[in-house]
Amino acid sequence: MLPFIFKRIALAIPTLIAVSFLVFMVAHQAPASPIDIIAGDKATPETKARLAKQYGLDQPILVQYGRYVQGIVLHGDFGKSFSRGQQPVSEMIATDFPVTAQLALNALLFAMLIGLPIGALAALRHNSWFDRAAMTVVVALVSVPSIVLGPLLVLLFAVRLGWLPVSGWESPVYMVLPTVTLGARSAALLARFMRASLLETLRQDYLRTALAKGMSRGRAVWKHALKNAFLPVLTVLGTNFGALLTGSFVVETLFQVPGIGYESINSITKRDYPVIQGMALLVAVVFILVNLAVDVLYGVVDPRVRSQEAA
Amino acid sequence: MNRLRTCLTFATPALLTALAVGMGAGCAMRRAGGGENAATGVPAKTLRYILIVEPPSLDPAKASDVTTSEMLMNCFEGLARINPQNQVEPALADKWTVSADGKTYEFHLRDATFHNGRAVEAGDVKASWERALAPKTASTVAANYLGAIVGAKAIADGKQTDLTGAQVLDSHTLRVVIDHRRPYFLEMLTYPTGFVTCREAFAKTDGQITAASMIGTGPFKLESYQPGRQATLVANPTYWGGRPKIDRLECPVILDPETQYNNVVTGAADMLVDVPISRYAQDRDAGRQNGHYKVAPYAAFTYFAMNFSRQPAFARREVRQAIFLAIDREQINKVAYKGVVRMADGVLPPELPNAGPQPAHIAYDPARAKLLLAQAGYPDGKGFPTLTLSILQQITDFSATAQIIRANLRDNLGISVNIQEREAGQFYSDESKNQLECYVTSWIADYLDPQDFLSTLFASSGLDRVNYHNAAFDALCKQADEASDSRQRAALYGQANQMLMQDAGVVPINYTPRLILAAPSVQGWRYNLSNVLPQTQTVKTGS
DSSP: OHHHHHHHHHHHHHHHHHHHHHHHHHHHHSSSOHHHHHHTTTOOHHHHHHHHHHTTTTSOHHHHHHHHHHHHHHHOOOOBOTTTTTOBHHHHHHHHHHHHHHHHHHHHHHHHHHHHHHHHHHHHTTTSHHHHHHHHHHHHHHHSOHHHHHHHHIIIIIIISOOSOSSOOSSHHHHHHHHHHHHHHHHHHHHHHHHHHHHHHHTSHHHHHHHHTTOOHHHHIIIIIHHHHHHHHHHHHHHHHHHHHHOOHHHHHHHTOOSHHHHHHHHHHTTOHHHHHHHHHHHHHHHHHHHHHHHHHHHHHOHHHHHHHHO | OHHHHHHHHHHHHHHHHHHHHHHHHHHHHHHOOSOOOTTTSSOTTEEEBOBSSOOSOSOTTTOOSHHHHHHHTTTOOOSEEEOTTSOEEESSEEEEEEOTTSOEEEEEEOSOBOTTSOBOOHHHHHHHHHHHHSGGGOOSSHHHHHTTBTTHHHHHTTSOSSOTTEEEEETTEEEEEBSSOOTTHHHHHTSGGGOOOOHHHHHHTTTOOOGGGOOOSSSEEEEEEETTTEEEEEEOTTOTTOOOSSSEEEEEBOOOHHHHHHHHHTTSOSEEESOOHHHHHHHHHHTOOSSEEEEEOOSEEEEEEEOTTTOGGGGSHHHHHHHHHHSOHHHIIIIISTTOSEEOSSSSOTTSTTOOSOOOOOOOOHHHHHHHHHHTTOGGGTTOOOEEEEEETTOHHHHHHHHHHHHHHHHHHOOOEEEEEEOHHHHHHHHHTTOOSEEEEEEEOSSSSGGGTIIIIISTTTTOTTOOOOHHHHHHHHHHHHOSOHHHHHHHHHHHHHHHHHTTSSEEEEEOOEEEEEOTTEEOOOBOSSOBOOTTSOEETTO
């Protein structure tokens, strides 16, 4: 297992270099520079030139990239924010990433607690009214984007009923709406996937054998079907978590959640190159690590994968 | 392994629950404490004032947006300030004299202390201005507002460090020499770049103002700052003007306009400045009393600019006049601005000190517009180039205005217009480089003087945004900028304003107010044409 992990980590390095290079080049190609935004519409050309020099933006782009990579490799320095009083990017990541991680974890948990039981029940009551109703809701939730669902939930639970706060990230009660908004689609996907997987498992010969041998249906489902049906769901869970971690841009912006999604959008509109680059690298690392974790976990859970790796 | 597999399969949700709850609890614990009101979670005498943009820093020398300036005005002060009646009044200086030639000011400082307890001295004022101008501070605006002081430009250019035009006569007296007579110099000093900061504090933070060195003399002092999230200020009990009536001022950063609004109507925040016009109109039309709206006159106007340097056709006076007359400004103000704004007959809001008389109203006249365009050689718009009208994206007022202008110019003059929505950074960059052919935007003055409208925006020596280049207009502005008598200044600015309108140098659309929403329990807050003032007199009733 260890050589496998090391190999995957080694393979991640060229990916990260490519990501950093692409993001660096694309960000610098966007119209208007950070100086235009920092300086506003009233600064003189001389002031802008002075600022550009101060931030090293007067250098050729490849020289700037070289300095950026040098800073990371030699000093672990991801640069400083142009638009936020020279705050180090590493400090911003350290403050923002735990927020995003918590939101993603909450959303995943919500998705599992809602999606898995509904999916399993729908499979066990295949073609019943419950199955049809659940799948209708699932299709609706998969189709409604968070940018629509979020404001609807705010309107109902925060503005009309006054049960929950509109925005912010201060105590558990503040987390409810962002969590539900972010997790709703995942819950629906998990429900659909769990249903399909369990339906498939329920048709397997070993289950029929267990029932023929006199095992009760409940026991057979609990002991054999659910466990096996959960295996493919685990893969979906992993990739889902990755998507939740890196896909909360809209939800964080909508609910003013101070995580990496909110920060990324903010930095893009301000052309804050060091922050854009830092956040993009972070997202890439998270994706690589989550995929690696899923592969490793799959090996732990499924003996067949382990034996293939050993071979 | 089988057991491990079972455990992993069913323990995952439980594990995640424990993790999430644990993290949530940690978060809750961080929030707790501080003697909160159980119902609202906020201390009783706390005012929650929404920041609609993220302050780029806590440094007054770098503040260039209204929101950040208004927050910083609670912590810092300059020598003078603008009162609710839009007049300059003493702040840290309790009196001053001006020489007959208008070039030398002698300020006498009042007995005031910094937040750390040290008495303010004249040397602090000089050091603060030198720091603001120093290239290392990287202020984009210091040279604009302090540049009049002798030696300021040389500091900004990195040629010297001593502000020679500021001489410390004694601990309480500062003499300031400026380049030439500028009757609006005191107004310029009211901008945050002129605020006084604590020398020894910023020396410890390498000349930068950070949370650690944010020590001013204002009615509130910084308690905590989470960049991009919230600034929390607490009342300064030793403030020379008396302790503020509230204890704390919490300023959460909320960027989404709908979220800002919802926070106020649900009671999570108390004040929101710059409510979008569409939202205000919706509440007004529905008769909803979600709080107290104030439609505050503002030192701002919205206009349609024709850039002479990008489109040679605009250089013809008849063309500009034709366009002016063909645009139905009444309709724009009624439809795009929901009747919230006032028609602008010039570019100087009537409440602005020294604004002079408003120019005569120029009415919508499509027939005459058509005639003028024909005289200019473009009958029915034949041969007239297709125009590109640029606006800031996602601003519904501008978007609706642009649509009406396009329809007006097409229907009345036969001129085709393409509308291009641009992101803020791109728009301002292109605007300042004179690369926009024509555009709709707003101008918000930085200090309350007609000079910051007419001379700064349209004169050849200013930002020269539309390349108007009219020698008579430039001469009028220069004469007004330097005249010592305020009545004479007002008359001259009035003439310049009138000339700009007759020449159709720009098409003013409206005087755009600020829409301020405050919870009904919030009373006593003050504002002037430029700003919502420091919250010294604000009270929260029922608390």
